[in-house]
Amino acid sequence: MEQIPIIDFSFFNIDQVGCSKEIKRASETIGFFYLKNHGIPQDDIDKMFQNAKFFDLSKEDKLKYPVNENYSGYVSIHQEMLDPSNQKIGDWKECFNFGKLHDGKPRSQKLPPYFEGKSEFIIKFEKKCHQLCMKILQAYAIALEIPQEEGGKNWFEQRHKYENESGDTLRILHYPPIKHNIDEQDIRAGSHTDYGSLTILFQKDIGGLEIELPLTKQWISAPVINECVLINIADLLEYWSKGLFKSTKHRVVFNDDTLMKDRYSIAYFCHAENDAGLDPIPSKYLENLVPINMEKGISYGVDGVKKPSTAGEHLMYRLVSTYQY
Numbered sequence: 627m628e629q630i631p632i633i634d635f636s637f638f639n640i641d642q643v644g645c646s647k648e649i650k651r652a653s654e655t656i657g658f659f660y661l662k663n664h665g666i667p668q669d670d671i672d673k674m675f676q677n678a679k680f681f682d683l684s685k686e687d688k689l690k691y692p693v694n695e696n697y698s699g700y701v702s703i704h705q706e707m708l709d710p711s712n713q714k715i716g717d718w719k720e721c722f723n724f725g726k727l728h729d730g731k732p733r734s735q736k737l738p739p740y741f742e743g744k745s746e747f748i749i750k751f752e753k754k755c756h757q758l759c760m761k762i763l764q765a766y767a768i769a770l771e772i773p774q775e776e777g778g779k780n781w782f783e784q785r786h787k788y789e790n791e792s793g794d795t796l797r798i799l800h801y802p803p804i805k806h807n808i809d810e811q812d813i814r815a816g817s818h819t820d821y822g823s824l825t826i827l828f829q830k831d832i833g834g835l836e837i838e839l840p841l842t843k844q845w846i847s848a849p850v851i852n853e854c855v856l857i858n859i860a861d862l863l864e865y866w867s868k869g870l871f872k873s874t875k876h877r878v879v880f881n882d883d884t885l886m887k888d889r890y891s892i893a894y895f896c897h898a899e900n901d902a903g904l905d906p907i908p909s910k911y912l913e914n915l916v917p918i919n920m921e922k923g924i925s926y927g928v929d930g931v932k933k934p935s936t937a938g939e940h941l942m943y944r945l946v947s948t949y950q951y
């Protein structure tokens with residue numbers, strides 16, 4: 627059975643081309659890879675996980691900051707349905723989404739008092755995640771040999787400028803234990819692909835994440851591996867690469883040994899700027915591929931047929947179909 631590869635990112639500083647090729651290969655076959663020596667200090671990750679104490683607040687207090695149309699805020703249990711075509715009830719999870727923060731505040735939303743005094747750290751953490759994504763995206767540009775006159779190794783960075791408006795989101799997640807008899811309908815997170823360019827996933831202690839192998843459609847588990855973050859390709863990279871890179875489906879299931887336990891995770895969703903187009907990457911590796919059908923496997927909530935032409939439009943269509951406001 628295929629395994630999710632572990633890539634040592636310190637190798638990128640020694641042999642950029644070799645390491646980039648390894649990342650390219652993992653992205654073409656599985657769409658997921660573990661990254662070790664990724665450069666985000668473990669202390670920062672542990673400190674970020676401490677923010678999950680927010681979930682201990684009363685439901686009332688949490689609901690004062692509900693998720694808004696920009697995708698920032700608190701998402702309660704059953705509110706998000708990641709697989710609307712197969713799920714009847716929403717996911718058994720709660721999360722808090724931090725939109726891109728500026729001056730300590732998400733652009734269009736007030737942070738709950740709980741995060742007061744913590745926002746400086748959260749912004750720094752978010753920036754470190756963004757920087758890591760830029761380095762990984764640079765690896766794609768190197769592996770795809772994007773011509774210099776088209777942007778070369780900065781092709782992706784030109785579309786992901788931190789200061790510009792985008793769907794970049796840092797999310798803390800809590801999957802509470804299930805106390806009732808598990809309903810067949812209940813799932814911690816329904817099967818889905820992510821909406822941006824890349825996702826960094828920080829797992830902790832409790833497994834349950836599964837990914838669907840693109841070729842065989844077989845589900846395999848993506849266990850917690852110490853000192854590694856998990857990277858997955860999201861929709862934009864699949865579009866830009868004409869399907870060469872796989873935006874692989876994943877879900878979080880209840881396991882017999884973990885369903886009575888709290889599960890926590892952190893995801894950083896790296897998005898292109900809202901105005902970034904979805905035209906293919908200029909690369910000789912894509913010459914013989916045809917652009918993929920963007921609606922394939924994705925239910926766009928607005929009218930189901932309209933094609934998104936920018937990263938921002940794509941995000942909007944996907945959000946409309948997964949959230950119940």
Ligand SMILES: O=C(O)CCC(=O)C(=O)O
Nearest residue numbers: 799815820835878891893
């Ligand atoms: O919690 C996890 O391990 C996965 C979360 C996830 O896939 C998501 O929020 O998009």
Ligand SMILES: [Fe+2]
Nearest residue numbers: 818819820876
């Ligand atoms: Fe996801």
